[in-house]
Amino acid sequence: MAEPIISFNDVSKAFTTRKGRLVAVDGVSLDIRDGEIFGVIGYSGAGKSTLVRLINALETADSGSIRVLGQEVTALPERELNKLRSKIGMIFQQFNLFASKTVLANVAYPLKLAKTPKAERLAKARELLDFVGIADKADAYPAQLSGGQKQRVGIARALAADPRILLADEATSALDPETTRDVLDLLRRVNKDLGVTLVLITHAMEVVQYICDRVAVMEDGKVVEAGQTYDVFAAPTAATTRRFINTALHDRPSPDTVARLRESYPGRLVHVRMKDSGAGFALSKATSGLNVAATIVYGAITEVEERPFGAVTLELVGEDGAVGQVLERLAAGGSHVTDLGTAAAPLEDPTWRELVTAS
Amino acid sequence: MIPLDNKWADGYTQELLDSLGATFQMVLVTLVVGGLIGLAVGTALYATRRQGLFANRPVFLVLNALVNFIRPIPFIIFITAISPLTILVTGHRIGIEGAIFPMVIMCSMATSRLVEQALIGTDPGIVEAGRAMGASRLHVLVRILIPEALAPLILAYAFLFISVLDLSAVAGTVGAGGLGSFAIQYGYNKYNDYVTWVALAVIIVIVQVVQSLGNWLARKVMHR
Numbered sequence: 339m340a341e342p343i344i345s346f347n348d349v350s351k352a353f354t355t356r357k358g359r360l361v362a363v364d365g366v367s368l369d370i371r372d373g374e375i376f377g378v379i380g381y382s383g384a385g386k387s388t389l390v391r392l393i394n395a396l397e398t399a400d401s402g403s404i405r406v407l408g409q410e411v412t413a414l415p416e417r418e419l420n421k422l423r424s425k426i427g428m429i430f431q432q433f434n435l436f437a438s439k440t441v442l443a444n445v446a447y448p449l450k451l452a453k454t455p456k457a458e459r460l461a462k463a464r465e466l467l468d469f470v471g472i473a474d475k476a477d478a479y480p481a482q483l484s485g486g487q488k489q490r491v492g493i494a495r496a497l498a499a500d501p502r503i504l505l506a507d508e509a510t511s512a513l514d515p516e517t518t519r520d521v522l523d524l525l526r527r528v529n530k531d532l533g534v535t536l537v538l539i540t541h542a543m544e545v546v547q548y549i550c551d552r553v554a555v556m557e558d559g560k561v562v563e564a565g566q567t568y569d570v571f572a573a574p575t576a577a578t579t580r581r582f583i584n585t586a587l588h589d590r591p592s593p594d595t596v597a598r599l600r601e602s603y604p605g606r607l608v609h610v611r612m613k614d615s616g617a618g619f620a621l622s623k624a625t626s627g628l629n630v631a632a633t634i635v636y637g638a639i640t641e642v643e644e645r646p647f648g649a650v651t652l653e654l655v656g657e658d659g660a661v662g663q664v665l666e667r668l669a670a671g672g673s674h675v676t677d678l679g680t681a682a683a684p685l686e687d688p689t690w691r692e693l694v695t696a697s
Numbered sequence: 698m699i700p701l702d703n704k705w706a707d708g709y710t711q712e713l714l715d716s717l718g719a720t721f722q723m724v725l726v727t728l729v730v731g732g733l734i735g736l737a738v739g740t741a742l743y744a745t746r747r748q749g750l751f752a753n754r755p756v757f758l759v760l761n762a763l764v765n766f767i768r769p770i771p772f773i774i775f776i777t778a779i780s781p782l783t784i785l786v787t788g789h790r791i792g793i794e795g796a797i798f799p800m801v802i803m804c805s806m807a808t809s810r811l812v813e814q815a816l817i818g819t820d821p822g823i824v825e826a827g828r829a830m831g832a833s834r835l836h837v838l839v840r841i842l843i844p845e846a847l848a849p850l851i852l853a854y855a856f857l858f859i860s861v862l863d864l865s866a867v868a869g870t871v872g873a874g875g876l877g878s879f880a881i882q883y884g885y886n887k888y889n890d891y892v893t894w895v896a897l898a899v900i901i902v903i904v905q906v907v908q909s910l911g912n913w914l915a916r917k918v919m920h921r
Contacts, residue, residue, distance in 0.1 A: 394829055396825060396828055396829060416833075416834075420831040420832070420833055421831065422831075423828070423829055423830065423831035424830065424831030426829070427829075428825075428826070428829035428830075430822055430825070430826065432820070432822050433822075434820065434822035434823055434825060434826035435826075436823065436826075436841065436844075436845060437820075437845060437920060438844050438845050438847060438918065438920065439844075447830065448830045448831070451830055451831060451832050451836070479920035480920075481920060482920075499830070499831075505829075
């Protein structure tokens with residue numbers, strides 16, 4: 339297999355603050371592959387912003403090794419670092435555009451740094467503005483643009499020097515949901531059409547769900563879980579990951595919701611999480627030949643990594659034996675089944691308890 | 698009882714014009730030289746502070762102490778206290794040359810604070826964006842940050858013009874002439890309030906024009 343485009347090996351970074359030493363990145367090992375969209379998700383303070391800044395050496399690691407584009411970043415002198423940084427684009431939550439320069443001048447700036455002739459860099463900047471869809475704003479100043487437009491300028495500027503890697507630090511966190519989707523679609527085009535590897539920092543699982551091939555979940559400076567996005571969604575192991583998934587999908591009813599559901603649906607409630615495409619939701623197959631009425635009472639089916647994914651809560655009404663058989667069939671079909679019991683004999687959702695106590 | 702002689706005597710107009718010329722000479726030389734020194738010192742203050750692009754505690758502390766030490770000294774005391782140095786540097790103890798040297802020093806101290814503040818007011822994200830593009834730290838400081846801080850810098854220099862005008866009035870005490878000296882000599886000393894008011898009116902007009910010009914320029918470069 340080819341060398342990863344970015345590779346962390348036991349990397350740590352601490353800051354000295356007024357409150358004492360803060361370990362922002364704690365023994366992280368991680369490989370990011372050429373051409374993928376890699377997400378890093380975590381709550382604020384989890385260390386993800388520091389992690390991404392270690393890639394272009396805006397922060398320097400205390401220990402460990404970081405290889406980017408075949409170079410050991412931690413050993414590079416400043417001059418070489420500046421050269422490496424020019425091959426890594428970066429976009430920011432607050433856009434960080436140069437307010438005193440026009441949109442066109444902003445986009446052309448990295449090329450000005452590279453001493454590209456003026457005519458050439460302006461032509462390239464116009465081309466990029468066209469690519470991001472705001473060619474008409476070339477002569478405007480950043481203050482005259484909306485948030486989404488500013489981020490498009492940010493993306494165009496980050497792409498000006500033909501980078502191999504684009505770092506996105508909470509790039510959509512300041513945008514409304516619709517604009518977020520537009521910007522994520524644009525980032526996907528950057529990845530697919532231009533072959534740029536994307537490293538995307540976010541605290542929104544929807545963003546990971548929508549765009550990331552793989553994801554790492556960070557908590558207290560550590561990567562607590564990492565893998566294919568679909569696998570992480572389908573079988574999360576860390577409590578933090580489950581909480582994030584729940585915020586994105588709203589697939590699992592909270593204890594309060596379960597209590598309300600029991601009032602209308604006194605039968606056996608089971609939570610069924612699809613583990614792989616297909617099998618889990620063949621409800622009629624699970625109940626065929628058995629005298630069990632299955633009703634979907636809660637849940638969501640959506641897409642992760644462009645594959646169907648979801649979880650539903652069912653009310654199953656029938657003989658205990660028959661209901662038990664349905665549960666067995668569902669589990670055999672690859673679904674993860676949690677029994678919530680009936681209104682008369684309720685069972686607590688153990689994963690939910692984990693979600694709550696973990697925070 | 699000395700009678701008031703509120704008259705505009707022959708020759709006053711010429712005196713006023715000469716004074717105006719002396720004032721402009723002092724103010725402009727001071728602003729250009731002191732302004733440039735202050736720009737350098739202020740940028741250094743910003744760059745060497747904690748978390749700065751060239752964070753350097755000893756350099757910051759020395760510059761900071763220097764500015765803090767000189768700036769609060771009343772100019773009329775400073776101008777006399779520094780006179781041995783003035784002679785050493787300019788060869789003149791009095792006159793315009795003798796006045797400009799202490800003015801330049803005082804002006805550069807004030808400028809450095811204003812420049813530092815203007816730079817602190819810029820968005821730290823700009824530094825990060827510049828660094829992420831591969832710009833050197835010096836490039837970020839000089840070529841990216843200063844243009845970003847241009848509007849507050851212009852306003853700072855308009856403010857400084859007025860402060861330096863104030864300094865130039867004191868310079869009259871070492872025989873440098875200027876509007877301040879004109880007002881004292883022909884107005885206050887001769888009990889001629891009329892002359893004082895004329896001098897004052899001229900100063901007010903200059904200040905208004907410069908401040909308006911500064912506001913207009915700052916607005917023009919602000920783009921928002």
